[in-house]
Amino acid sequence: MIRLVVMMYVRYPLSLRNVEDLLAERGIDISHETVRFWWNRFGPMFAAEIRKKRVAHMRGYPQWRWHLDEAFVKINGKLCYLWRAVDHEGEVLEAVVTAKRDKAAALKFLKRVMRSYGQARNIVTDGLRAYSAAMKVIGNVDRQEVGRWLNNRAENSHQPFRRRERVMQRFRSAKTLQKFSSIHAEVHNHFNQERHLVTRQTYKQRRAGALAEWRALAA
DSSP: OHHHHHHHHHHSSOOHHHHHHHHHHTTOOOOHHHHHHHHHHHHHHHHHHHHHHHHHHHTTSOEEEEEEEEEEEEETTEEEEEEEEEETTSOEEEEEEESOOSHHHHHHHHHHHHHHHOOEEEEEEOSOHHHHHHHHHHTOGGGEEEOTTTTHHHHHHHHHHHHHHHHTTSBSOHHHHHHHHHHHHHHHHHHOOOGGGSOHHHHHHHHHHHHHHHHTTTO
16 A cells, blocks of 8 residues: 555646645545655665665666756745756656755766766766866766757756656655656656657556566565
8 A cells, every 4th residue: 555655646737735635535534744754764765775776787788878957946935956866768867955056066977977887888968167177076078078959858857857856846845856756756767768769569568567667676
């Protein structure tokens, strides 16, 4: 039951009360505050288990290309920045929240990604100078690529998170934003089957496999 509630709330653009109503229609009576408690308490556990398996798998293969981008997010009227790294297949590698968009923030973000996944052959960014400055510090200048259309992969990856952000009516603190964005990234990766690239039969098999793995989390 807890895994179902967390999946419904994190994966789909539903509010706490939407989840409560959908479960009530199926004869399951829980409060929206229970939904809030469960995603806060168990969401990080499920996300950590997914991430552990994915990182172990990805480190066994060469990292071809990363796409880095930052999104503006308002918290209580103040702008902060959600830095996100996406691989060449569209999977979110890392999400980091910072108060500034400068060299120090970019360096913190890059080091965090590299600590988990190692080095990439190419790193695609936008024209933000903070990326170039951070690349010089870690010695990755020759791997950076900047182009007008090159970073569409990262730009498009913001869309699922933006849909969730609108439903949640934004965030109240940077801590909550960091927590939810990290959980959302792992759940999105787990269920993202790139259905437009495969046949219906293959998609159904992959979807069934993803659901089976989800049900086995923290079992």
